[in-house]
Amino acid sequence: MKTAISNRQAEIIATSGRILMEKGIKGLTTKCLADEMNFSESAIYRHFKNKDDIIILLLQDLASSTESRLNKIISQKKSAAENIQAIFKSQFSFFKKNPHYVIAILSESLMDGSEEIKNELFNIMQYILKILSHEIERGKKEGLFIKEIQTTELVHIIIGSFRLCMFKWKLSDFKIDIEKEGDKIINSILLLLKNKK
Amino acid sequence: MKTAISNRQAEIIATSGRILMEKGIKGLTTKCLADEMNFSESAIYRHFKNKDDIIILLLQDLASSTESRLNKIISQKKSAAENIQAIFKSQFSFFKKNPHYVIAILSESLMDGSEEIKNELFNIMQYILKILSHEIERGKKEGLFIKEIQTTELVHIIIGSFRLCMFKWKLSDFKIDIEKEGDKIINSILLLLKNKK
DNA sequence: CTTTGCAGAGTGAATACTCACTAACCTCTC
DNA sequence: GAGAGGTTAGTGAGTATTCACTCTGCAAAG
Numbered sequence: 001m002k003t004a005i006s007n008r009q010a011e012i013i014a015t016s017g018r019i020l021m022e023k024g025i026k027g028l029t030t031k032c033l034a035d036e037m038n039f040s041e042s043a044i045y046r047h048f049k050n051k052d053d054i055i056i057l058l059l060q061d062l063a064s065s066t067e068s069r070l071n072k073i074i075s076q077k078k079s080a081a082e083n084i085q086a087i088f089k090s091q092f093s094f095f096k097k098n099p100h101y102v103i104a105i106l107s108e109s110l111m112d113g114s115e116e117i118k119n120e121l122f123n124i125m126q127y128i129l130k131i132l133s134h135e136i137e138r139g140k141k142e143g144l145f146i147k148e149i150q151t152t153e154l155v156h157i158i159i160g161s162f163r164l165c166m167f168k169w170k171l172s173d174f175k176i177d178i179e180k181e182g183d184k185i186i187n188s189i190l191l192l193l194k195n196k197k
Numbered sequence: 198m199k200t201a202i203s204n205r206q207a208e209i210i211a212t213s214g215r216i217l218m219e220k221g222i223k224g225l226t227t228k229c230l231a232d233e234m235n236f237s238e239s240a241i242y243r244h245f246k247n248k249d250d251i252i253i254l255l256l257q258d259l260a261s262s263t264e265s266r267l268n269k270i271i272s273q274k275k276s277a278a279e280n281i282q283a284i285f286k287s288q289f290s291f292f293k294k295n296p297h298y299v300i301a302i303l304s305e306s307l308m309d310g311s312e313e314i315k316n317e318l319f320n321i322m323q324y325i326l327k328i329l330s331h332e333i334e335r336g337k338k339e340g341l342f343i344k345e346i347q348t349t350e351l352v353h354i355i356i357g358s359f360r361l362c363m364f365k366w367k368l369s370d371f372k373i374d375i376e377k378e379g380d381k382i383i384n385s386i387l388l389l390l391k392n393k394k
Numbered sequence: 395c396t397t398t399g400c401a402g403a404g405t406g407a408a409t410a411c412t413c414a415c416t417a418a419c420c421t422c423t424c
Numbered sequence: 425g426a427g428a429g430g431t432t433a434g435t436g437a438g439t440a441t442t443c444a445c446t447c448t449g450c451a452a453a454g
Binding site for chain 4: 410
Binding site: 024025026106107108109111112146148149150153154156157159160161162163164165167171184185188189191192193 | 221222223303304305306308309343345346347350351353354356357358359360361362364368381382385386388389390
């Protein structure tokens, strides 16, 4: 399905990322993209069918990089708590290096957009949900996490906290130290999850 | 400061709410608003300086109704846990009746919009933050909530969970039973907050 | 001589907002 | 109680701008 990405396409999605950071979703227009690429608007359409396809490629990039990154972590088979911590740390450090993805993930305009884009966003969310659920179940079986609360709810609380971190970070124009703030939240959550003996 | 709202203005913000539900933020255009009001686009400007002012009034409505609603709850001086539960229940039942506010609250386009709109959204968030912090501090003093985690983090976790509820609800096109789902989350959170003796 | 990569000019649709104008109504005065 | 003067709420035709996207043509590469 996935055709190889040309150099030019890679450049375009990289530039799109930069624009996302500088001007937000609304700033990501074909005109702006062409300006930043130092070529004309019409040149874009030599490399992409339409604007949606640019965003889709960008999200596919995020999806595949997220999956390979997190799969590596959970394959190490440490404790559930350690894995969850490692997942969060990895997410925060990755987004710190690539904050433009946060703009895409939190964007309602993308969510309201084309069906394909929506699916890409869903896939990413579903994947995170899946591995978090798995780790929590594992933690419960190990007797480390409280069993009184359903996994679904725990995952909800974790993801909600994570998203709010991202949201606050974006609101601060990415000036907050997200790794520091994120750490605080992970540790608090892990403390809450701990089984009361 | 606040001048009295005319009937027409009230009608316009009510219609805006309906449009928000039917067509989302993107659908809330002056043309659409005029169509739904059965008058011309220009007539809007007899009642509002500009489109932003319509949204500001809508958010001010939300703010004042939220404050009076929640102030009543916390003034009853029940236990912190009961208050937090009542706050959530009140929020969920209010939003169930007025789901269009959820669209406004979760909207990034509004957040990226005018400074005044952003301030309105901030005020609402700040208010919720304030009363939740207060209740949690109270719960800690009463010895009901765990003291090992800072209030800031606990509030973050609670608000994050709440926002994710809203987000999922909106994603489902408001088909999920938000009061039921919300209840589950409140109870889980309150269980987590409980002091481990 | 065909494909690739681009430029330039343009298109149609949408958007928030303005402007000149008007019909209906209210109130005061003679 | 009839006109004068003013207000209110509306119309319809526009404006400037922005947006994604298209069409035609051109130059270089293979």
